[in-house]
Every structure is written in structure tokens, then in C-alpha cells.
Amino acid sequence: MQFKDVIGQQAVKERLLSSAVKNRVAHTQLFLGQEGTGALPLALAFAQYLNCTHPQKGDSCGTCPSCVKYQKFAHPDLHFIFPTAGTDSVKKNPESKLFQEEWLGFIRRNNGYVTQSAWYETLGIGNRQGTIYARDANEIVKLLGFKPYEAKLKVVVIFQAERLQVSASNKLLKSLEEPPDNTLIILIAEKYEMIIPTVRSRAQLVKIPPLKKPEISRALLQRFPGKLDAERADELAGLSHGNWNLALDLMDQDDEGDYYFLKFREWMRLCFRGNDYVALNKIIQELSRLGREKQKRFLTYGLHVVHNSLLINKKQDAMVVARADEKDYLLKFAPFVNPSNQKQMYELLNEAVYHIERNAHPGALFADLSFQLADLMQLGRKAVQAG
Numbered sequence: 001m002q003f004k005d006v007i008g009q010q011a012v013k014e015r016l017l018s019s020a021v022k023n024r025v026a027h028t029q030l031f032l033g034q035e036g037t038g039a040l041p042l043a044l045a046f047a048q049y050l051n052c053t054h055p056q057k058g059d060s061c062g063t064c065p066s067c068v069k070y071q072k073f074a075h076p077d078l079h080f081i082f083p084t085a086g087t088d089s090v091k092k093n094p095e096s097k098l099f100q101e102e103w104l105g106f107i108r109r110n111n112g113y114v115t116q117s118a119w120y121e122t123l124g125i126g127n128r129q130g131t132i133y134a135r136d137a138n139e140i141v142k143l144l145g146f147k148p149y150e151a152k153l154k155v156v157v158i159f160q161a162e163r164l165q166v167s168a169s170n171k172l173l174k175s176l177e178e179p180p181d182n183t184l185i186i187l188i189a190e191k192y193e194m195i196i197p198t199v200r201s202r203a204q205l206v207k208i209p210p211l212k213k214p215e216i217s218r219a220l221l222q223r224f225p226g227k228l229d230a231e232r233a234d235e236l237a238g239l240s241h242g243n244w245n246l247a248l249d250l251m252d253q254d255d256e257g258d259y260y261f262l263k264f265r266e267w268m269r270l271c272f273r274g275n276d277y278v279a280l281n282k283i284i285q286e287l288s289r290l291g292r293e294k295q296k297r298f299l300t301y302g303l304h305v306v307h308n309s310l311l312i313n314k315k316q317d318a319m320v321v322a323r324a325d326e327k328d329y330l331l332k333f334a335p336f337v338n339p340s341n342q343k344q345m346y347e348l349l350n351e352a353v354y355h356i357e358r359n360a361h362p363g364a365l366f367a368d369l370s371f372q373l374a375d376l377m378q379l380g381r382k383a384v385q386a387g
Contacts, residue, residue: 001044001071001112003059007244008215009038012208016046017058025050026204028176030161030187030195033208036243041112042208043157043186044070047078050184051151066151073104077151079143080104083116083130083163087123095135099123115245116160116190117293129292129359132164137171144180153184161187162194169199176202210242220247227251238321241304260301261326263287268333271374272381284370288362295356302349309334310342336380338387345376 003013019025033039045060048070052060060067069075080103084094096103106122107114120130140156148154158164164172176199179185187203189195216237221230228236228251240247263283270280290298308320312334322330337345352369356362 001041001048001073002062002067003042003045003049005111006038006041006045007113007219008211009042009208012042012206013045013058016042016206017049020046020050025184027179027183028185028187028203029206030189030200030203031206031208032189032192034190034210034243035115036113036240036245036247037208037210038113038244039188039190039208040107040114040157040159042206043188044073044112047153047155047157047184047186050153051075051077051155073107075151075155076149077154079140079154079156080159081132081136081140081156082119082159083132084123084136085120085125085128085130087125093135095133095139097136097139113244113248114159117296118245120293129357130160130163132158132160132168134165134167134171137164137168140172140185141175144175144183148182153182154180155184155186158185158187161189161199162191164195164199166196169196173198173202211240211244212242213237216240216242216244216247219244220251224251235321235323260298261329263298264302264305265329265333267370268373268377271370272336272377274374274378280370280374281367284363284366287366290362292356292359292362295362296353299349299353299356303346303353305330305333306337306342306346306349309337313338335384336377338380338383340379340383341376345373348372348376 003017006013031039031043048067049055049060051066051070053064053066054061060070062071066075070078080100081096082099082103084090084096084099086092086094090098102122103119106119110118116130120128123130140158143156144154146154176185185203187195187199192200213234214237217230217233220228220233220236236247236250239250263286267283267287270276270283287295287298308322308330311317311319312330317331320327320330348369352365355365
């Protein structure tokens with residue numbers, strides 16, 4: 001993958017290129033960015049550039065033998081570690097090296113723009129969460145013990161580094177702090193706080209911001225010519241909140257987006273009424289039967305509703321990008337998200353995502369969340385009545 005294939009992120013590209021030109025490349029780096037910002041593609045483009053035999057100004061050549069192999073994600077000195085779990089084919093002791101074929105096919109199909117949820121679906125692990133085990137750490141230490149086969153640098157990419165078991169993290173500490181010569185370790189992560197401090201302190205941090213709306217809009221038009229017009233591309237870019245993968249999901253899965261909107265609206269109306277427990281229990285059961293990743297996306301949609309409500313309350317309606325029916329709902333809902341409850345609502349939804357990731361019982365979680373949101377909606381209503 002070349003830098004030209006990475007959407008946006010010009011400032012990050014320039015920083016990486018500058019470190020290479022000045023020969024100041026830290027041999028352990030943490031690429032920190034939310035889903036869909038391009039952390040993995042940036043890491044791959046950087047590794048390809050560093051190993052290119054004829055680098056150009058601002059990018060790898062794309063044609064030398066090293067680049068050709070990197071373009072296929074099949075260079076013998078490029079290694080991947082990623083979360084896994086038991087599957088039908090690997091029932092015991094899962095680890096990355098047992099799923100390399102699936103992983104390489106996965107990143108090729110998605111041009112490097114991969115997500116945790118899509119990877120879990122590819123593995124077929126259902127609602128279970130993937131883990132990077134101590135077995136994987138042992139494999140990394142083993143790989144680092146060998147000299148590069150043919151490239152200048154041996155590169156190890158650890159995808160979703162926050163999924164490292166504590167025991168795995170501890171096994172890697174020495175390798176992360178003092179990797180062998182001619183080695184580059186790149187950790188890819190979304191959640192800094194979930195990585196243990198001793199790992200964080202050993203890696204140079206590369207922050208990757210959300211993509212800009214024009215960058216996503218332009219990429220949609222370039223990559224899907226004829227499928228959508230400029231107006232639709234701008235709309236999807238705005239709704240994606242800087243997440244390329246979400247923009248693709250919105251383009252291809254409008255029905256799921258409709259479901260989240262309609263179901264969240266129904267849920268909030270029941271919480272607002274607060275006395276129709278039969279209907280509320282029915283929707284709790286429905287939400288608890290969604291797959292874990294869909295539950296996370298549903299709750300994330302709720303966080304966007306809260307955020308947009310705050311924008312509306314601050315008279316910044318122009319910053320709210322939503323379809324007509326969603327915006328109509330937001331204008332009615334926003335007054336009830338006010339200083340009496342807005343902080344608590346945001347924290348509750350955010351904590352719910354956190355607990356879903358940690359295999360919380362969905363029925364109990366959505367029941368507790370519903371009752372707490374019902375109380376907060378009453379506080380919001382009282383504030384409106386008093387105001």
C-alpha cells in the first residue's frame with residue numbers, strides 16, 4: 001500500500017515521511033486512531049516506504065520487488081498479529097499464525113480499511129471478543145529473533161493492540177523497549193486507556209485524527225464513480241463523523257441505519273413515557289438479541305443523537321448532518337437533553353458500549369440502562385417545564 005492509497009491524513013503522512021528522511025524512525029510506534037481513520041493503511045504505507053528500494057519524493061515507488069510484495073500484503077518480512085478466538089476449525093489454543101490466510105484475504109478485500117467487527121464476522125466467532133494471547137507474544141519474540149529475510153526492516157504489525165492479554169503485554173515489554181536492529185514494531189489501537197501503561201510508555205505515539213468531510217466525500221466519488229452523486233457523497237461524509245468504514249456502511253446498508261434511527265426513537269419515547277413497562281420490556285428483549293457488534297453500533301448511534309441534540313441546543317443546527325426525518329426528530333428531542341441530564345446520558349451510553357465489549361449480559365445491561373435513561377428523561381422534562 002502506498003501513501004497515495006491512504007485517504008486524507010496529509011499531516012500524519014508528512015510527519016512519517018519526515019522521520020524517515022531524517023533517519024529518526026522510532027522502532028516501536030503506536031498508531032492511535034478511531035475506526036475508519038486509516039491507522040492500518042498508514043502503517044502499511046509507512047512500512048512499504050521504509051523498505052522500498054527506490055523511494056520517490058513523498059511515497060514508495062510501487063514497482064520495485066519489495067513494493068510489489070507489500071502491495072499484496074505478502075512480503076516475507078511483514079508479519080501480522082491480531083485478535084482471535086476459538087472457531088469451528090480452531091477449537092483450542094487460537095493464535096494469529098493459525099489464521100494468516102483468512103487475515104490476508106480480509107485486508108486485501110478491504111484495501112487495509114478493516115474493522116474489528118468485520119474481522120470477527122470473518123472469523124465467525126459470533127458475540128465473543130477476540131484476544132491477542134501470550135501465545136501470540138511468544139510468536140512475536142520468536143519472529144524478532146530472526147534477521148530480515150530480504151528487506152531492510154522486519155516489520156511486525158499488531159492490530160487492535162488493546163486486545164493484548166496482560167500476560168502477552170508483559171512478555172513483549174523487553175522487545176518493545178529494545179527491539180533488535182532492523183526491526184519496526186507498529187501497534188494499531190483505538191483505545192489508549194485499554195493498553196497497559198508499561199506498553200504505552202515504550203512506543204512512540206502517532207495520533208491519527210478523524211478524516212475530514214471533504215476527504216471522505218472526494219474518496220467516495222473517486223472510488224465509486226457513477227454509484228452516487230456529489231450531494232449524496234457529501235451527505236454520507238457528514239453522517240460518517242470522520243469514519244471511512246462508516247461512510248461505506250451508510251452507503252451500502254441504509255436499511256440498518258434506518259433500523260437504528262427508528263428503534264432509538266421508539267426506545268426514547270418509551271423511556272420518556274416511563275410507565276409502559278410491557279412495551280419497554282419488549283424493546284429491551286429485542287435489543288438484547290442483537291449481535292454484540294450491532295449493539296455497540298446502536299449505542300454509538302445514541303451517542304451521536306446526544307451530541308447532535310447539544311449542537312441544536314447551542315443554536316448550531318447547521319453543524320448537524322442528518323436526513324430530514326432524523327433532523328425533525330432531533331429538533332423535538334433536543335430540548336429534553338439539557339444541563340440537567342446531558343452529561344449523565346452521554347456517560348451512560350458510553351459506559352454501556354464499554355461493558356458490551358466486555359461481554360456484559362445484554363438483557364441486564366439494556367434493562368438497567370433503560371430505567372436510568374427513563375429517570376434522566378424525567379429530569380430533562382422537568383427542566384423544560386421549569387424553564
